[in-house]
Amino acid sequence: MSTPLSSAQTRFLRGMAHGLRAMIQVGGKGVTENLVAELDLALEHHELVKVRVAGAEREERDAMIARLAEQTGAALVQRIGHTAVFYRQSREHREIVLPR
Secondary structure (H helix, E strand, C coil): CCCCCCHHHHHHHHHHHCCCCCCEEECCCCCCHHHHHHHHHHHHHHCEEEEEECCCCHHHHHHHHHHHHHHHCCEEEEEECCEEEEECCCCCCCCCCCCC
């Protein structure tokens, strides 16, 4: 489980994520074990990852985003439309230093 982010940390991460492109896209199959493993690997290497979620209904997209956050132990930084930003501190490649 991830630790909750403060509002200052969330603002900081949103600013960093602004220029990022979506690294992972959730397709028609939804959240699969392979997708979770890929996101887990991306979070370990990059710490901040933007994910594009396809889905017809908002509730369906929200459920997929919540499931991704839960299964990877990542914090949801931001969600706008079909795009979500996740953050998880890397165990070995820590690059992002969060403000207090």
